[in-house]
Amino acid sequence: MSAFKNKINLILAKSKNGVIGKDNSMPWHIPEELAYFKKETLNKVIIMGRNTFNSLGGKPLPNRVNVVISKTLSVDDFNGENFLLFKTLEKALSHFHREIYLNEVFLIGGADLAKYALEKDYIKTIFETEVEIEIKGDNLTYAPNFDTEDYVMLHLLTQVSSTAPNLQFSVYEYIKVK
Ligand SMILES: NC(=O)c1ccc[n+]([C@@H]2O[C@H](COP(=O)([O-])OP(=O)(O)OC[C@H]3O[C@@H](n4cnc5c(N)ncnc54)[C@H](OP(=O)(O)O)[C@@H]3O)[C@@H](O)[C@H]2O)c1
Numbered sequence: 001m002s003a004f005k006n007k008i009n010l011i012l013a014k015s016k017n018g019v020i021g022k023d024n025s026m027p028w029h030i031p032e033e034l035a036y037f038k039k040e041t042l043n044k045v046i047i048m049g050r051n052t053f054n055s056l057g058g059k060p061l062p063n064r065v066n067v068v069i070s071k072t073l074s075v076d077d078f079n080g081e082n083f084l085l086f087k088t089l090e091k092a093l094s095h096f097h098r099e100i101y102l103n104e105v106f107l108i109g110g111a112d113l114a115k116y117a118l119e120k121d122y123i124k125t126i127f128e129t130e131v132e133i134e135i136k137g138d139n140l141t142y143a144p145n146f147d148t149e150d151y152v153m154l155h156l157l158t159q160v161s162s163t164a165p166n167l168q169f170s171v172y173e174y175i176k177v178k
Helices: 031-041 050-055 089-097 111-119
Strands: 008-015 019-022 045-049 065-069 083-086 105-107 123-131 140-142 151-160 168-176
Touching (some): 008 031, 031 151, 031 168, 065 089, 083 089, 089 111
Parallel strands (some): 008 123, 045 065, 045 105, 065 083
Antiparallel strands (some): 008 019, 019 140, 151 168
């Protein structure tokens, strides 16, 4: 059994039709949902794939340890910004395993890296936001599937955005029980 089985968190936001990204960026801007994401991940380790790193415009998210998983990037691509780079997710998890509890680690996407971690069974808890919107068009990235029967689901909150008119979102926590 892997040392990382059921250890880390995954946090993602998806539309009603399962979209998490469009044209390598977020398909919506909901300040209240960003505030929720910030509250969950502040002072934690956040791990992202290369495309998600690119979507941040080269700037790490403040007050978090920003980690990028990529076989093609080098540290020079960070222009001195505060990112840590690992070639595999396992190397990153081994690094943090020695320093902190892995339940302080949040995988923040994108779909490619999340799918890999789910298939490897590394994810203990999924914090999933569902945004009441349908995203259509080209160049869409879809959330990876997971078997809800392996998890207990808690409804954490439902909120209507006051700044992104008429957009409602709900947050669910899925805790793995198998
Ligand atoms: N709605 C949300 O919650 C949310 C969150 C995050 C991102 N997004 C969106 O999702 C989209 C990006 O997602 P994506 O699926 O295209 O890409 P991604 O997962 O961010 O990045 C994929 C890249 O990461 C590296 N990677 C992934 N898994 C790896 C593994 N197991 N081992 C080594 N390297 C690995 C590879 O980089 P190399 O090819 O360099 O090796 C791979 O090409 C964007 O639209 C972004 O805005 C949405």
